[in-house]
Amino acid sequence: MKKLLSMILASVMVLSLLAGCGGGNDQPPAQDNTQTQPSDSQTPSTPEPAPAPAEDVTIQVAALASGYEEAYPGMWQEVCDAFTAETGIKVELICDKNLEDVIGPSMQGGDFPDVIHLATGREKGLTEQFIKDRNIAELTDVLTMTVPGESAKVSDKIVGGFTDTSVTNPYGDGKTYLAPMFYSPCGLFYNAGLFEEKGWSVPATWDEMWELAEKAQAEGSYLFTYPTTGYFDAFLYALMYSVGGPDFFNKATTYAEGIWDTPEAQQCFDIIAKLASYTNPVTPAQANDQDFTQNQQLVLDNKALFMPNGTWIVGEMAEAPRADGFAWGMTALPAAKSGGNGASYCWLEQAWIPAGAPNMDAAKQFVAFLYSDAACAIFAKGGAVQPVPGLTDNLEGDNKMFYAIYDNGADAAMGNFAAYNAVAGLGSVREVFLDPVNGLVNGSITQDQWMSDVKAASDQMRANIMG
């Protein structure tokens, strides 16, 4: 009797434990079953999607909770609710600051969300990995779909040019894989109040910039700082664009042979190296995820004049103490030579559908819905601006000035370094091009060393380029 009892108890224990572990796997197949239903009865181009058959479909949307969500909490949930109200498709939202850590493990197990809003250029590089693995569903047909609840096509609601760059078409084959979502101009941020007080003008060329550096030094300040080396990506893109124009920009971002030996490339390297010598020396010590706001604080305290950043900086540092008379100013990168145009990089976040998404059709409808007037209005409450015609007209305050940067004569640089197949031992774009800036400032690496590392890595990247 005793024996039997112990055996039953032990086996119950084993079973209950195992059942608990296995539980997670029960859900995806159940979702799979419901998925086939709407895809048959609902063609993507139907202007008024019939809500009836779609009702039992639930799509999973994973969106990064960035500064916009912080500025208007519940922004994404509101958009999802509006989508459900319009189409009847239910949405389960995952919204998190560390989105990669939340959705990453289940995706490694083969369980993908239907729509992911997560930009390239983040430290964990999740979106880049999907691009490199060709694991993203093509979205070209979404452009011809009708926006749910409206009569306009998706392509009519996206400003021209935004679906032509490597940011949305990573393989350079004219096919769109990532939907252009929030964009913001990046540039150099400064204290406009200080410039007014001292009677300085914002430099239009790099030569004027170096003159200003001397003036700043006389005042006990430094010309430059940066939050982390990651912020140099937008800076480098804009710099390459202003120095060599679109042709050089395209060649450099596709690692063309010998491109880093050209005079244009040399000028880019020289400018960054010289900027490093004028950078506030405490910068690299604080250029980490823990302390980067202290570098941003240097500008607020007039201990550095300029820093590369994006429009979110205003919200991010809203609570921070600041020098008297502080006012945010933003300028494009100075022109490479007098008479030339400055340039500002257009930072673009993307939404995309993993190739393994269980509800592909409903997911595409959701992406199309993101461009509806209703969704745009909700996103605008958080300060997020999509490349939809007419949206920038309604901006107010600091944002109005920031988004006017291209109207004021700056060239818009868009696109990023081409995707290449990962090779063991070859660093990422950030490791090769950007991280060494810390070394340039603190003197642990020379400009020549950095340049030769870039050249060697660029050759390897070219050899493994995708497309």
Next chain:
Amino acid sequence: MRRSKERSRFIFLCVAPATILFFIFMVLPTLNVFRMSLFERGAYSPTETFVGLNNFKVLFQDAKFISAMQNTILLIVVVTIVTFFFALLFAGILTREKLKGQNFFRVIFYIPNILSVVVIAGIFSAVYKPENGMLNSVLSFFAGREVMILWKDQQMVMISIIIAMVWQAIGYYMVMYMASMAAVPADLYESASLDGAGRTAQFFQITLPLIWTNIRTTLTFFIISTINMAFLFVKAMVAKGMADVGLSFMYSQKDAGLYGYAMAAGVVIFLFSFLLSAMVNRVTRRDVLEM
């Protein structure tokens, strides 16, 4: 006879759940790491290519991996020596000397251990802040001029990490040693002092040999945990790429889309920690003294 058979069956059934879980969640994934190190694949990609030992071949020529392992070894050696020195010293003082507020100190020393690494990173962010940071302010006060040490910059970054790691670990090991030191019979010290042994001699002749088993065990623990803690501290405290250790190298390779390569690094670190623990265990072997 029948009873013992019954008994062993009962024991088997009691142990089975833990063993099965351990097998599923520890042994299988570990074996899988070894298997995946022979393949190349993205973390989220369903396809994989067999590349044999190529990942390892590249790994041992990767300058970044080698410098990451050098940093790991540096941290293991220095942090272990410094932590054990201070933990033994404080434990000795707190158990043998009659101090006011013994328990207060015990709690104070132990607190860092219950803080998460993120909180510690926040604390040390304030300590190491270049302008008006706690450490630089204290140094300026004593130097009589403004001291501006960039604690988290390239030149000082390893020292900063070592200080934070030692600060975090001392309390835990101190409490461990205090427990075993309290078990040393007081009459041993009494007779030693009658024989004219000073405090230092007592510590080295009596305390240390009698708690040696404890030190050995904690040493092995500490080495394995330092490999892990070093990663957490580096990740939370300093700029990417400034002081990479073995595991942060592994993570950055995974983020670069080289899952198999990252697993190869994982295999090397796994074997490294195993071998190191075995070696330490060997080297510190002594005859066990009975109290």
